[in-house]
Amino acid sequence: MNNGSKGAAKMTAGLDLGDKYGHLCLIETESGEVIEEGRLRTTPEAIRRRFDSEQPLRIAIEVGTHSPWVSRLLEECGHQVLVANARKLHLIYANKRKSDKLDAENLARLARVDPKLLYPLEHRSEQSQAHLALLHSREVLVRSRTQLINHVRGTVKSFGHRLPKCSACSFHDKVADGIPELLREALEPILKTIASLSARIRDYERKLETLAQEHYPETELLRQVQGVGALSALAFVLTLEDPDRFEQSRTVGAYLGLVPSKDQSGEHDPQRHISGEGDEMLRRLLVGSAHYILGPFARDSDLRRHGMKIAERGGKNAKKRAVVAVARKLSVVLHHLWVSEEVYDPLYNARRQLEGVSYPFVKAVA
Numbered sequence: 001m002n003n004g005s006k007g008a009a010k011m012t013a014g015l016d017l018g019d020k021y022g023h024l025c026l027i028e029t030e031s032g033e034v035i036e037e038g039r040l041r042t043t044p045e046a047i048r049r050r051f052d053s054e055q056p057l058r059i060a061i062e063v064g065t066h067s068p069w070v071s072r073l074l075e076e077c078g079h080q081v082l083v084a085n086a087r088k089l090h091l092i093y094a095n096k097r098k099s100d101k102l103d104a105e106n107l108a109r110l111a112r113v114d115p116k117l118l119y120p121l122e123h124r125s126e127q128s129q130a131h132l133a134l135l136h137s138r139e140v141l142v143r144s145r146t147q148l149i150n151h152v153r154g155t156v157k158s159f160g161h162r163l164p165k166c167s168a169c170s171f172h173d174k175v176a177d178g179i180p181e182l183l184r185e186a187l188e189p190i191l192k193t194i195a196s197l198s199a200r201i202r203d204y205e206r207k208l209e210t211l212a213q214e215h216y217p218e219t220e221l222l223r224q225v226q227g228v229g230a231l232s233a234l235a236f237v238l239t240l241e242d243p244d245r246f247e248q249s250r251t252v253g254a255y256l257g258l259v260p261s262k263d264q265s266g267e268h269d270p271q272r273h274i275s276g277e278g279d280e281m282l283r284r285l286l287v288g289s290a291h292y293i294l295g296p297f298a299r300d301s302d303l304r305r306h307g308m309k310i311a312e313r314g315g316k317n318a319k320k321r322a323v324v325a326v327a328r329k330l331s332v333v334l335h336h337l338w339v340s341e342e343v344y345d346p347l348y349n350a351r352r353q354l355e356g357v358s359y360p361f362v363k364a365v366a
Contacts, residue, residue, distance in 0.1 A: 009058040009080060011035065014108030016100045017042055017066045024050075025104035029058070029112055037101065042066055044073055051077045060111035060118055062086055062103070068123045082111050084118035087277070124241045131211060132238045135231065138204035139281055142168075145197040152179075152187055152194075159183060169198045208234055221337045224344035225330065226299055227292035232285040236334055239279045249335040253328040256283050274324060283327070290326035294319075301346035303329060 009029060016023045019042065026036040040046050051057070051074060059074055060082045061067050071081045084107060110117045124132070149171055156163055159180050166174040172195040179187050212219045212234045219233035239256075246252055253259050257277035276283075292298055294307045303326055311322035337344055345351075 009056050011055065011057050012108050012112040013057050013059040014104040014106065014111065015059055015061045015070075016104040016107065017061055017064060017070060018100065019065075022047075023100040023104040025101070025108045026057075027105075027108050027112060032109065032112060034105070037104075042070075044069070047073055048077065051079060054079070056080065058082065058111055058115075060084055060107040060115075062089070062107065063121055068126075068129055071123055072126065082115050082118050082120045083123060084110070085121050088119040122245075124238070128238050128241050131215070132235075134204060134208055134211065135235055135238070136281065138201060138208065138231075141197050141201050141204070145194055145201065148190055148194050148197070152190055155183060155187060156180065169202070172198065205231070218338055221341060221344075222334045224337065225289075225303075225333060226301065226346070227289040228330070228334065229289075232282075232289050233334075235279075235282045235285050236331075237338070239282045240335070240338075243335060243338045246335060249332045249339070252331045252335045256286070256331055258283060258286070258324060258328040258331060286327040286330055287323060289330060290323045293326055293330070294323060299346065302349040303333070303346070305350070 012027050012029045014025045014027075021039050022042050024036065024038055024040060025034065027034050040050055047070060051059075054077070056078050058080045061070060061074075062084045063086050067083050071083050074081045089106075089110075107118070123129075145168060149168060152171075152175070153163055156179065159182065161178065161180055163175040163178045172191045176188075176191060179191075209230045212230045216234060216237050219230065219237055222228055222233035222236060223230065240246075240252070246255070254275075255278050257275045260274055290307065293301065293303050294311070298304055306329055307322040307326040310325050311319050333344075336342075
């Protein structure tokens with residue numbers, strides 16, 4: 001995405017993208033006068049035809065389903081593109097006279113006054129987007145399988161029976177004999193669907209493992225941390241895409257929504273839940289890795305000790321806070337490993353306590 005380092009554009013545009021049509025508002029940058037308003041189809045041909053021969057513009061669009069390909073196409077046409085963060089645009093969403101026309105004009109005027117008001121985002125490359133789609137497709141299948149498994153367990157329980165505990169991938173085999181005769185007609189097709197989903201999920205996991213090895217060798221640096229597998233490492237690399245975007249590793253946790261949100265006013269500064277911003281799938285994968293690090297099968301490490309110390313404080317939701325804290329610290333460690341290419345030492349801090357060093361859980365390559 002163009003960061004606006006070129007000379008200021010004489011015209012500023014706001015483009016409110018709809019599924020079939022978008023609304024365009026073009027204003028003169030210096031005076032703020034509306035020059036043009038109108039609709040255009042949300043297709044590559046229509047957008048290229050409208051903007052390909054246009055003088056360089058500053059164009060503001062809102063993040064959404066169509067914003068990745070539209071932003072790339074507009075940049076190919078030589079324009080400066082600002083992808084607005086929808087969560088920050090209260091001026092648009094709080095408007096009681098909301099319409100596509102007004103949204104487009106507000107986007108244009110915000111971009112004209114100060115692009116920072118849009119909290120602009122940077123879309124990943126087309127290749128990264130395609131690779132990330134593999135991860136999201138697997139995630140959809142996993143969620144569907146979980147929903148079906150819960151349906152089977154709940155239905156059987158309502159008849160006074162319980163199915164044995166087992167992993168999701170072996171569920172269709174382990175519980176088949178425990179289905180009551182009265183429910184076989186209703187649930188056996190569901191078990192076959194679960195078996196099919198498990199096979200498709202394994203196919204995706206093999207593809208993602210190969211993808212990580214062939215295209216993203218940096219994932220091996222991240223997988224040095226116990227509890228971080230190919231999926232978590234690949235999701236981390238594809239979501240961040242460029243580690244140099246972050247001047248400090250400590251800011252990655254905030255980027256992924258793993259730090260508390262703020263609502264401070266005067267002396268009122270209540271404790272809030274995590275902000276939940278950023279990529280939900282990656283945040284969930286990091287939390288899953290944190291659960292493993294704090295679980296019974298993980299080896300001793302600085303990350304584990306950090307979480308255990310928080311959990312031992314007791315109080316309401318102490319274990320949940322410990323998991324989130326480990327996930328946040330894990331994101332910092334993974335980014336540092338990626339940038340520095342150092343060898344991960346799980347007990348680096350423990351060995352350096354006498355020297356007063358407590359960061360960043362790694363040691364230099366010999």
